[in-house]
Amino acid sequence: MTTAGERALPGSTLPGATLPESADLVIIGGGMVGVTLALLLAQRLPQLRVVLLEATRFPVFQPGQPLPYTPGFDARNTALSRRTIQTFTDLGLWPQLQPHATPIRQIHVSDRGHFGISRLSAEEEQVESFGQVMENAWLGVVLLAALRQCPSVTLCDGVDVTALQVVGEHAEVTLRTTGGEHVLCAPLAVAADGTQSRSRDWLGLQASWRDYGQTALVTTVATSLPHEQVAYERFTSDGPIALLPLPDEARSGESAQPAQTRRSLVWALSTAEAERVQQLSDAEFMAELQQAFGRRAGRFTRVGRRHAYPLQLMVAQQQVVPRALILGNAAHSLHPVAGQGFNLCVRDALVLVERLADAVAAGGDIGDAALLRAYEAARREDQRQIIRFSDSLVRGFSSANPLLSLLRNVGLLGFDLLPGAKPALARYAMGLNHV
Ligand SMILES: Cc1cc2nc3c(=O)[nH]c(=O)nc-3n(C[C@H](O)[C@H](O)[C@H](O)COP(=O)(O)OP(=O)(O)OC[C@H]3O[C@@H](n4cnc5c(N)ncnc54)[C@H](O)[C@@H]3O)c2cc1C
CATH class of the missing domain: 3.30.9.10 (D-Amino Acid Oxidase, subunit A, domain 2)
Structure with missing residues (x-):
């Protein structure tokens, strides 16, 4: 049922869903990272009213039919x-x-x-x-089905976010639906809108690219x-x-x-x-x-x-501003050589949710600049190591330099023989190096 101050949401796959004018936390982007964050928030902080905004429509999976693809849950x-x-x-x-x-x-x-x-x-x-x-695509089927059951999360698909800015004590998100333009305010916006994140630009966050x-x-x-x-x-x-x-x-x-x-x-x-x-x-x-x-x-x-x-390698030089932050591929997008991109983003999301939970427990403000900076600092070392590891792997193995070639082969051979080297790499592969 639509209540005062809310409008029917034409693009959403949720029957009767409405587009609120405010929320406690807005997530921009319903890819693997945005959806995982929403699930973590729903479990750990069910008292927060979370709105997740996704540009494409989420298909509903019919058993026996081919797996549906979306930009976030695709053929990979x-x-x-x-x-x-x-x-x-x-x-x-x-x-x-x-x-x-x-x-x-x-x-x-x-x-x-x-x-x-x-x-x-x-x-x-x-x-x-x-x-x-x-x-x-299977991840999408299971995670989205679970998210549709979370009462604290409003899932709004088929809505294109067209602007994000910080106005006073709020992040202000402008979005376009088939019903027109709408503005949504929240003390905190998390942008998980992918490598080409427009939110990153709107927030004035610079990124380096390779x-x-x-x-x-x-x-x-x-x-x-x-x-x-x-x-x-x-x-x-x-x-x-x-x-x-x-x-x-x-x-x-x-x-x-x-x-x-x-x-x-x-x-x-x-x-x-x-x-x-x-x-x-x-x-x-x-x-x-x-x-x-x-x-x-x-x-x-x-x-x-x-x-x-x-x-490409894309690394945002800064990931937070007061009342907003970028997460997932919007914050760092890696070569898939070491299979680390999503796993790293999940660790970011886990730490973020813990920091937000601490703030909520202390009666604090979840969009507070100091809190967001502390989150960013807590994640810096793990991100730096994984980015360096995957980048060195790509560049070391792509080089035609014979010396590098020799070294990497000695490295590979030595790797089998060197005590401690294997478990270290295994820990990277398992995502157990830093939590
Ligand atoms: C070939 C390949 C293989 C990989 N293999 C692995 C692996 O084995 N292990 C691993 O850990 N990682 C892997 N990765 C990395 C992993 O795929 C990414 O880290 C992950 O997909 C990032 O998800 P995301 O949600 O941040 O971004 P995206 O998947 O890009 O999702 C962004 C979402 O935001 C939405 N959006 C964008 N703009 C707007 C807007 N203005 N308004 C509303 N919505 C918007 C998009 O529609 C999209 O749904 C691989 C990557 C590649 C390229």
Whole structure:
């Protein structure tokens, strides 16, 4: 029912949803990070009235139908670290997510044309797995279904935020719906509107960019050999190739693949090469992939639709202003080589929610500048380490410099032999390095 001061919200998928004029906290962007933050807030701080604004419409999943894609929950697959899995477990969502996930029990790193190879085994590291891989679209189905059940969160999709500014003691968010323009005020706005965040510009936050000159081709492939829960990372002179295990397709009948042969492929290539490879027929694509990846997974027998993602490093130099902050890819967007982007954002969101909970418990102001600066400072070291780690990995392995090549191969060989090196990398892969 619409109450005084509220308008019917034509774009929303929530029946009867209304667009309020004020909230305690507004989230701009309903991608993986915005939605995860909303779920964390609903659990930890249910007394806060949260409004989540998303530009696209969230589809409702019909069992038996193809998985729906949105810009935030798309054709990619994500390697969820153990810390992220723990977060979804604490939210009570892992039982719904797990049937769509596959554990990584071994990590195999190699360098094409060189002799260095490293293997990490979960058993040796005495962990159940290094993490689990799942399709982003499945994450969307489960997380959005859960969010629709949270009474403290108003989910407004199909609304485009067109301005964000700080006015006195409020963040003022202007948005456009099919019903016209609307202004929403809150003591705190969190912008999780992606790498090209317009909120970052509206708030005057500067960012530094590094174009890697690479594009990632993302697709699902099938192989003649079962994946046996092994994740491969192969470095080539063009860029890294990641091949991750995926759950079997939930289909029956003739089209079903043999068990454990579905894998997620992320193939980073120079942008010109990616454009060429994108145009190849499926058979030509698999032949070139076979050439670049080798035979460790057997033959590539099937390839799905290919999607292209330009790769860059974007780091905001400042992430907070009084009454607003940027989160997720809006704050830092990394090369996917180490599978760390989303996992890092989840750790940011966890710390943010704890800081907000402390403020609420003390009767304080959640948009207070000192509180937001303290959050930013608390996250600086983890972010710096992960950004440096993934950037060095890309640049170290892309270099044609023979000395670097030798060093990295010695590094890879030494890595198998050096006590302490493996567990350290394993901890990075598991997202357990900093919490
Ligand atoms: C190929 C690839 C593979 C990856 N693999 C991994 C992995 O294995 N592990 C890992 O941890 N990370 C991985 N990542 C990183 C991960 O995908 C990102 O960190 C994550 O998607 C960031 O989500 P986000 O919600 O911040 O941004 P986005 O997904 O970009 O979402 C932003 C949302 O904001 C909405 N929006 C934008 N502007 C507005 C507006 N004005 N008004 C309203 N809404 C707006 C958009 O519609 C969108 O839904 C990978 C990235 C790539 C490119």
